[in-house]
Amino acid sequence: MFRNLEKQTYLLYFRDGIIELLFGCIFIIHAVNTWFDMxxxxxxxxxxxxxxxxxxxxxxxxxxxxxxxxxxxxxxxxRKKKNRRMFILVIxxxxxxxxxxxxxxxxKIQAEQKSKLIPLLIEFTFLVxxxxxxxxxxxxxxxxxxxxxxxxxxxxxxxINPELHHSNIRLGIMLTAGFSFITFGTIRLVEFLKKYPKSxxxx
Amino acid sequence: xSNILEEIIQLDKIIHEPARIAILTLLSVVDKADFxxxxxxxxxxxxxxxxxxxxxxxxxxxxxxxxxxxxxxxTRIQLSETGKREFEKYLKTLKQFIKExxx
Numbered sequence: 001m002f003r004n005l006e007k008q009t010y011l012l013y014f015r016d017g018i019i020e021l022l023f024g025c026i027f028i029i030h031a032v033n034t035w036f037d038m039x040x041x042x043x044x045x046x047x048x049x050x051x052x053x054x055x056x057x058x059x060x061x062x063x064x065x066x067x068x069x070x071x072x073x074x075x076x077x078x079r080k081k082k083n084r085r086m087f088i089l090v091i092x093x094x095x096x097x098x099x100x101x102x103x104x105x106x107x108k109i110q111a112e113q114k115s116k117l118i119p120l121l122i123e124f125t126f127l128v129x130x131x132x133x134x135x136x137x138x139x140x141x142x143x144x145x146x147x148x149x150x151x152x153x154x155x156x157x158x159x160i161n162p163e164l165h166h167s168n169i170r171l172g173i174m175l176t177a178g179f180s181f182i183t184f185g186t187i188r189l190v191e192f193l194k195k196y197p198k199s200x201x202x203x
Numbered sequence: 204x205s206n207i208l209e210e211i212i213q214l215d216k217i218i219h220e221p222a223r224i225a226i227l228t229l230l231s232v233v234d235k236a237d238f239x240x241x242x243x244x245x246x247x248x249x250x251x252x253x254x255x256x257x258x259x260x261x262x263x264x265x266x267x268x269x270x271x272x273x274x275x276x277x278t279r280i281q282l283s284e285t286g287k288r289e290f291e292k293y294l295k296t297l298k299q300f301i302k303e304x305x306x
Contacts, residue, residue, distance in 0.1 A: 006232035009244075071240025073233045199239050 007139050010079060014140050016066045017188025018058050020181045023146040025054045027178030031171055038166045069196035086137040093130045120155045127151040149177045207303045210296050217262045218293045222247055222255050227290045230265065230282040238278040256280060264289060 029050055075083070131147020134140075153173040157164045164170055218227060225245045230236060242252050259265045264286030268279045282290070 002228060002232050005228065009229070009232055012244075069239075070243050071237045073237070073240050074235040076232070076234050196243060199242075 006076070006079070009073065010075065011139060012070060013062075013066065014138070014142075015188065016062065016192045017185035018062050018066070019140065019142055020185030020188060022055065022058050022185075023142065024178050024181030024183075024185055025058075026051060026146075027149070027174050027181060029054075031174035031178055034166060034171050034174060038168075038171065065193070069192075069198055082137045086134060089130065089133055089137075093126075096126070120159045123155040124151050124159070127155065146177075146181070149173070153177070207296075207300050211300050214296060215289055215293050217258060217264065218290060220255070222251065223259060226252075226255060226259065227264070227282065227286065230280060231287065231290060235279050235281045238280070241280065259286070262286075 127147055128151050131143050131151075134143040134147070153170055154165075157167075157170055157173075218224060222245060225247075226241060229241060229244055238252070241247075241256075242249060245252065247255070256265065256267060260267050262285075263283055266281045266283050268281070270277045270279075
């Protein structure tokens with residue numbers, strides 16, 4: 001009963017633009033990484049760690065701004081099950097990514113191997129599938145858009161030409177995507193704050 | 204047809220009110236919701252929402268839990284088993300009526 005309404009209620013918590021801001025930051029961090037690599041200044045693997053404080057700040061904003069304004073809801077068991085599956089999927093994806101980074105950093109995956117057809121196709125499919133699954137569980141299309149941009153700007157581009165990995169084209173895609181997501185997220189956040197002023201009364 | 208008309212006349216008057224239908228619909232898609240959530244999503248004023256919730260609580264259709272978070276009151280509302288059953292019965296009757304009326 002009321003499946004659509006349940007989905008709309010769940011999606012209400014995405015109206016604040018926080019997810020877009022998070023993806024924006026991810027793309028900007030990747031763009032900066034690409035730029036450092038291109039300029040051969042240094043290999044700043046630690047720059048990716050910046051994602052942790054950025055995520056924490058955005059989660060705090062969600063707790064302190066979003067939930068204070070539109071109230072809190074405990075979802076049904078079915079939705080909780082979907083959220084749990086989504087969480088497990090994200091953790092698995094993170095672990096696999098960390099393993100690949102570790103293997104690359106310790107030289108166990110050679111640079112030539114990274115540009116081979118099969119690993120790139122696996123990376124592309126993996127990215128698209130993970131983000132498609134996130135969209136499937138949440139019903140929020142932004143996940144798929146971000147996933148496709150990332151999949152096409154990294155493994156797909158290298159598949160066409162390995163030189164493009166450290167190129168202005170990739171940098172341009174990352175920067176455009178990053179600033180677009182940040183702009184869209186900021187607009188959504190401002191609209192959200194206007195639409196839902198902070199309640200002075202009962203919660 | 205006459206049978207369904209009898210059922211329509213006997214529709215639950217506690218439920219059969221736009222604001223209360225909206226509240227029950229929202230509560231039927233979540234496990235628990237707080238007062239603020241219902242207020243924003245139904246568009247009702249604080250006083251109006253309180254009065255409708257009180258009617259639903261008196262009928263045993265919702266369970267209301269009042270606590271404090273610091274100095275601020277925190278009200279959480281949940282559809283009771285009776286409320287769930289009666290709301291489903293209400294919707295079924297309406298569906299049947301629409302079906303038989305051939306609208």
